[in-house]
Amino acid sequence: MRNRRWVFTVLLFLALCLRIQAFKFHRTQRTERISGSAGDVLEDDPVGRLKVFVYELPSKYNKKILQKDPRCLTHMFAAEIYMHRFLLSSAVRTLNPEEADWFYTPVYTTCDLTPNGLPLPFKSPRMMRSAIQLISSNWPYWNRTEGADHFFIVPHDFGACFHYQEEKAIERGILPLLQRATLVQTFGQRNHVCLKDGSITIPPYAPPQKMQTHLIPPSTPRSIFVYFRGLFYDVGNDPEGGYYARGARASVWENFKDNPLFDISTEHPTTYYEDMQRAVFCLCPLGWAPWSPRLVEAVIFGCIPVIIADDIVLPFADAIPWEEIGVFVAEKDVPKLDTILTSIPIEEILRKQRLLANPSMKQAMLFPQPAQPGDAFHQILNGLARKLPHDASVYLKPGEKALNWTAGPVGDLKPW
Amino acid sequence: MKQLTALQQQGRRSNSFRNASSPLDATVDGAIKSPATIFWLVLHGLCCLISLVLGFRFSRLVFFLLFSTSSSPSATTIYSALQTKLPSSGVASTPERNISVGAGGSRVVVGRHGILIRPWPHPDPAEVMKAHGIIERVQTEQRSLYGVKNPRTVIAITPTYVRTFQTLHLTGVMHSLMNVPYDLIWIVVEAGGATNETASLIAKSGLRTIHIGFNGKMPVLWEDRHKLESRMRLHALRILREQRLDGIVMFADDSNMHSLELFDEIQNVKWVGAVSVGILAHSGGSEEGELPMVQRDNNETDEKKSEMPVQGPACNSTNHLVGWHTFNTLPYLERSARYIGDRAVVLPRQLEWAGFVLNSRLVWEDKLEKPVWVKEWEDVDRDGEDVESPLSLLKDTSVVEPLGSCGRKVLLWWLRVEARADSKFPARWIIDPPLDVTVPAKRTPWPDAPPELPTSAEKVVTIPESMEKRPTKSGSRRKRSSRSKRKHSAKVLDDRLSIRHPGDN
Numbered sequence: 020m021r022n023r024r025w026v027f028t029v030l031l032f033l034a035l036c037l038r039i040q041a042f043k044f045h046r047t048q049r050t051e052r053i054s055g056s057a058g059d060v061l062e063d064d065p066v067g068r069l070k071v072f073v074y075e076l077p078s079k080y081n082k083k084i085l086q087k088d089p090r091c092l093t094h095m096f097a098a099e100i101y102m103h104r105f106l107l108s109s110a111v112r113t114l115n116p117e118e119a120d121w122f123y124t125p126v127y128t129t130c131d132l133t134p135n136g137l138p139l140p141f142k143s144p145r146m147m148r149s150a151i152q153l154i155s156s157n158w159p160y161w162n163r164t165e166g167a168d169h170f171f172i173v174p175h176d177f178g179a180c181f182h183y184q185e186e187k188a189i190e191r192g193i194l195p196l197l198q199r200a201t202l203v204q205t206f207g208q209r210n211h212v213c214l215k216d217g218s219i220t221i222p223p224y225a226p227p228q229k230m231q232t233h234l235i236p237p238s239t240p241r242s243i244f245v246y247f248r249g250l251f252y253d254v255g256n257d258p259e260g261g262y263y264a265r266g267a268r269a270s271v272w273e274n275f276k277d278n279p280l281f282d283i284s285t286e287h288p289t290t291y292y293e294d295m296q297r298a299v300f301c302l303c304p305l306g307w308a309p310w311s312p313r314l315v316e317a318v319i320f321g322c323i324p325v326i327i328a329d330d331i332v333l334p335f336a337d338a339i340p341w342e343e344i345g346v347f348v349a350e351k352d353v354p355k356l357d358t359i360l361t362s363i364p365i366e367e368i369l370r371k372q373r374l375l376a377n378p379s380m381k382q383a384m385l386f387p388q389p390a391q392p393g394d395a396f397h398q399i400l401n402g403l404a405r406k407l408p409h410d411a412s413v414y415l416k417p418g419e420k421a422l423n424w425t426a427g428p429v430g431d432l433k434p435w
Numbered sequence: 436m437k438q439l440t441a442l443q444q445q446g447r448r449s450n451s452f453r454n455a456s457s458p459l460d461a462t463v464d465g466a467i468k469s470p471a472t473i474f475w476l477v478l479h480g481l482c483c484l485i486s487l488v489l490g491f492r493f494s495r496l497v498f499f500l501l502f503s504t505s506s507s508p509s510a511t512t513i514y515s516a517l518q519t520k521l522p523s524s525g526v527a528s529t530p531e532r533n534i535s536v537g538a539g540g541s542r543v544v545v546g547r548h549g550i551l552i553r554p555w556p557h558p559d560p561a562e563v564m565k566a567h568g569i570i571e572r573v574q575t576e577q578r579s580l581y582g583v584k585n586p587r588t589v590i591a592i593t594p595t596y597v598r599t600f601q602t603l604h605l606t607g608v609m610h611s612l613m614n615v616p617y618d619l620i621w622i623v624v625e626a627g628g629a630t631n632e633t634a635s636l637i638a639k640s641g642l643r644t645i646h647i648g649f650n651g652k653m654p655v656l657w658e659d660r661h662k663l664e665s666r667m668r669l670h671a672l673r674i675l676r677e678q679r680l681d682g683i684v685m686f687a688d689d690s691n692m693h694s695l696e697l698f699d700e701i702q703n704v705k706w707v708g709a710v711s712v713g714i715l716a717h718s719g720g721s722e723e724g725e726l727p728m729v730q731r732d733n734n735e736t737d738e739k740k741s742e743m744p745v746q747g748p749a750c751n752s753t754n755h756l757v758g759w760h761t762f763n764t765l766p767y768l769e770r771s772a773r774y775i776g777d778r779a780v781v782l783p784r785q786l787e788w789a790g791f792v793l794n795s796r797l798v799w800e801d802k803l804e805k806p807v808w809v810k811e812w813e814d815v816d817r818d819g820e821d822v823e824s825p826l827s828l829l830k831d832t833s834v835v836e837p838l839g840s841c842g843r844k845v846l847l848w849w850l851r852v853e854a855r856a857d858s859k860f861p862a863r864w865i866i867d868p869p870l871d872v873t874v875p876a877k878r879t880p881w882p883d884a885p886p887e888l889p890t891s892a893e894k895v896v897t898i899p900e901s902m903e904k905r906p907t908k909s910g911s912r913r914k915r916s917s918r919s920k921r922k923h924s925a926k927v928l929d930d931r932l933s934i935r936h937p938g939d940n
Binding site: 185186189208210211236237238240241242244260261262265266267269270273274275277278279280299329330350351353354355357358360361362363365368369372 | 543545546547548549550551552553556557558559562563565566568569570572573574576577578580581582
């Protein structure tokens with residue numbers, strides 16, 4: 020018995036010494052601390068501030084789907100899967116639902132992929148509905164609040180509207196059953212149907228290992244002024260232009276295609292990540308949806324993001340002061356983009372670069388495995404913790420019903 | 436995000452049309468269609484048919500002419516009034532939208548927007564200059580954060596002499612040195628005394644230069660030339676010592692090529708450093724076009740990889756200096772050049788000066804700071820002793836620091852290319868007065884020199900003729916004309932020579 024104890028303490032000591040570093044950044048001398056609107060919240064530790072209960076759903080909602088298509092682990096919606104894994108082994112998890120502040124339902128709604136790798140959202144409403152029916156019938160906690168203390172991760176294009184086309188998504192609106200729940204999603208646009216109050220916006224998933232292998236020495240001089248790689252016209256779906264990106268990307272191309280300061284093209288270079296590290300500004304215009312993994316890449320590689328998307332809500336907007344870090348350009352001002360960028364005072368540009376160089380900023384945009392302090396998982400938990408304690412109106416009186424279980428298109432009501 | 440599934444190719448138009456009709460349906464009772472909607476549907480169908488016939492979207496033109504507005508996508512009340520009546524679908528003019536059915540009307544609307552293009556979509560030079568200023572400032576900041584802290588002055592020593600290729604070589608070195616981001620002192624030692632030619636050339640650099648003359652004409656034989664160069668460099672070090680110049684000494688031979696990384700790398704040297712030098716052992720003449728090859732011990736297989744030989748420090752796996760890579764002269768014993776301008780391989784010494792960098796304090800007088808393993812200057816500086824390389828300054832060669840990731844990076848290239856020693860060129864490359872046609876010496880010491888070339892008068896006549904004949908591309912006629920003009924029997928070789936501008940150097 021005593022031997023076992025010694026062995027255990029030795030092992031514990033060793034475990035403390037050899038910490039697994041999943042991601043390491045260059046330490047720079049001059050960085051600035053990110054102070055969010057609520058104080059220095061990026062470095063808050065959520066452990067102890069909230070408790071999350073994870074429902075045990077049958078594997079047809081999560082494991083089996085992942086087994087059918089493992090590409091779900093690497094595409095930009097992989098956050099839902101990694102969040103589940105993180106919560107299962109996290110310190111905020113509680114196995115006693117009575118003391119839980121938040122309830123998490125692990126249902127992978129964005130894992131039905133086409134051969135090309137793009138997710139189809141047609142079955143997602145039914146899948147979500149089926150999961151909610153399950154939890155409401157097997158546990159009393161859903162009916163207690165009609166989902167107001169539950170949170171769901173819906174990272175797809177337009178969040179819980181479950182469609183990739185904006186008009187269709189607006190038409191559907193947020194799934195009626197999720198009207199009271201907290202939604203953790205990548206989509207964010209002010210005054211939009213698909214962003215409800217109190218949602219937490221997260222960055223899309225970008226693979227940390229892949230980005231780390233492409234890091235170049237920080238002494239490489241930044242010689243590109245503006246950098247962008249991607250489509251300007253989506254010829255397959257919008258041949259004349261004007262729909263895609265609300266015409267903003269096409270405008271960028273038409274105005275700046277012969278400008279030597281703008282390194283923009285539709286090519287897919289193998290040195291994409293390296294080029295971003297050699298650029299001062301990186302364009303992050305909207306596409307079919309306003310969000311883009313370019314923002315994450317720009318932050319990781321220290322390139323100042325130029326966000327061209329009206330009314331966009333950026334990830335963790337209550338914790339990260341995006342106006343101080345990035346440059347916001349209205350879509351109607353795109354023809355004047357070169358004037359706008361060259362007239363930013365140089366001290367401001369240097370300050371933005373210092374803010375971007377801050378490792379806590381980069382860490383907050385990533386989903387590393389295993390999770391590290393200050394990463395996106397922790398920021399999500401911080402966001403949830405900031406919403407506590409729950410308002411008393413969250414708890415429904417017995418017999419009171421707030422949700423309409425038969426609302427929505429008829430196709431959604433079919434069982435999954 | 437990009438949506439490229441085949442499903443959507445059912446057409447956005449049809450979707451948006453269905454979508455468009457739904458707000459209309461929403462405003463009107465589901466079952467009953469008001470006359471207005473029927474009218475607009477009919478009009479829409481008519482427009483579609485006409486477009487089909489005409490082959491372009493004529494309705495767009497019509498609407499544009501009817502409601503000629505500027506293409507501003509911001510929704511205003513005028514547009515909102517219009518769009519409730521217009522069928523919003525593919526057949527529409529540019530400022531066409533659907534207001535998103537959202538809580539608390541958003542400014543941003545879904546639908547087709549105009550592509551804004553400014554009237555003159557081309558770069559403005561003033562802004563380009565501003566952007567370059569921004570980039571430079573960012574790079575200076577980067578250098579101060581991640582680059583060398585406390586950069587030291589670089590002292591470049593260049594032995595030179597006036598000859599045809601001097602301008603070519605010296606301009607190359609000058610431009611490299613002008614791009615070095617650190618303080619620089621350029622010591623130019625000139626064989627045969629300081630001349631105005633060289634002085635005017637290096638004055639163009641704008642660098643701090645010390646131009647010294649050295650007594651003694653540059654010899655024609657390569658061996659002697661190396662010796663004189665070493666003496667010239669020692670003379671420069673003597674000047675360093677007298678003037679107590681502080682910095683890092685590097686030897687920039689005027690015909691070498693330096694990469695700018697070299698200057699960043701040598702800032703790391705403490706006392707003596709060595710870098711790897713790529714040897715471009717020039718083989719003159721196009722007939723022997725082979726590049727020099729490194730002979731390997733296992734040479735049974737006939738594959739000779741034409742690798743460039745490299746001189747420099749050799750390290751073991753723990754990045755300690757264990758030896759030197761030097762140039763193997765064995766393959767070239769028969770074919771090496773003996774004099775300047777010879778058409779044969781020009782060989783470097785075992786270890787060239789160019790591959791070494793010194794801290795200038797090594798040659799200073801005061802004994803306090805110098806490390807123990809450096810020889811006294813007086814011992815080294817004795818005339819008559821052939822100082823082959825800076826290693827002669829050291830008692831113990833193991834203290835040399837290998838630079839450039841332990842000699843793995845080649846940071847400069849050694850090359851000796853010269854014209855023939857008796858070649859002439861206009862002073863300062865200014866043609867004033869007009870050029871005399873130079874006639875090469877009739878009796879040359881080189882056995883394979885071309886035979887007697889035509890005199891100037893004939894040349895003036897042949898050249899325009901051969902130029903005229905060339906475009907006709909009749910080889911025989913060309914031969915005949917040149918043959919007729921020349922006294923000697925024509926060989927193909929001679930033809931080539933006569934058509935090529937003769938007598939140039």
